[in-house]
Amino acid sequence: MKSIIQLLHFGYHQAMSCIFPVIIFGTLALTSVIPVPFFHRYDAILIILLIVQYLMYRSGLETLDEIKVICVFHLIGLVLEIYKVWMGSWSYPEPGYTKLLGVPLYSGFMYASVASFMCQVWRRLRMDMTGWPGGISSVLLGAAIYLNFFTHHFIPDFRWWLTALVFVVFWKTWIIYRVRSTTYRMPLSLAFIIVGFFIWTAENIATFFNGWKYPDQHEAWQLVSFSKISSWFLLVIISVIIVAQLKYVKANRTRNIHN
Template identity: 85%
Template sequence: MKPILQLLHFGYHQAMSCIFPVAIFGTLFLSSAIEIPFLHRYDAILIILLLVQYIMYRSGLETWDEIKVICVFHLIGLLLEIYKIKMGSWSYPEPGYTKLLGVPLYSGFMYASVASFMCQVWRRLKMDMTGWPGLVPAGLLGGAIYLNFFTHHFIPDFRWWLTALVVIVFWKTWILFRVRETTYRMPLTVAFFLVGFFIWLAENIATFFNAWKYPDQHLGWQMVSFSKISSWFLLVIISVIIVAQLKHVKASRKN
């Protein structure tokens, strides 16, 4: 009976941590099925997601610190989107007033939803880490990963070298999380891969509902390349590095 209760408790907190990502995909689905009068689809999505964030904050589902982290990730994602659109990696073909250099402003919420999940699940499962490598190695690695998303268009792609560095740098790092009175642990690199895989699944759903299109999807939807899992794997690492460091700074201030 206890394993079932543990699983239900764990599943509940995972589901509650996914409220914002679920809101995003729900909005994408509804906006693709129902035409909103007087508004372009991209503009309507932005308004709805801003409203969802406001409701989550006012209801206590999201804290002010978590809102600030989400804003940081929204900006990081938006800058990356603008660059990727310019390089022709994917496109947002529909019209909209809230587009910046061809990128709808709502797109940053795709990245911010990862941060929302990280912050929520960290708080709900009372997560902690052991063997954290420290700000300098983790920060340099996170910066190199983010930079590689830009530079691989004109110099060799170092993602597999960076992936190897991730394994080396975080070899001794474990995530601790608590389900009721029991503490569990998992290698951080395994957690990176699992989250990256589920984001890839979500990306397939998003492109199916025309959130954006890859070049090979313009003639008809098809599954997103498996190689994108490695991209999300590396992006999740950036998310965890920033969230973990902010949590560490906040804990230090309390002490």
């Protein structure tokens, strides 16, 4: 019975941490079947998501620090989106006034939703990490992963080398999380894989509702390539590195103030 109660509490905190991603996909779904008056669909999605973010902050569902992390990841994602659309990796075929170089501004929220989940689940499950490799190695690895998303169009793709390096760098790193009074732990690399898979699943939902389209989906929708799981696996690593580093920086500042 205790294990069932623990699982229910864990599921509750996971679900609460997914509020913003769920709203994004719900908005994509509803606006794909219900015409939006006075606005282009992409513009309406942006307005809705901005309102949702404001309400989540005002209601206390997200803190100011979490909003800052979300904004950073929104910018990182938007830059990547602009580049990928320019390279023809995917496209946003619908019109919109809030498009920048062919990319609707709401698209950054797709990446920001990953950061939102990371921040909230960290706080709700009182997460911590052991065996963190340190700032220099983790930041350099995150930068190399992000850069590879751009450079693989011109030079060989180092995705699998970087994936192997992830397991080397983080092989001692475990996530510590707490459900009620019980503490659990999980290898960080395993958590990367699990979250990457669920984001890939969400991506299939988003493309089904025309959030964006890959070249092979213009005639008819089809399942997103399984190879995209590795891309999301690497993207999750970037988000975890950013969130973890900011958490540690804040913790050190708080310690210094009290000292």
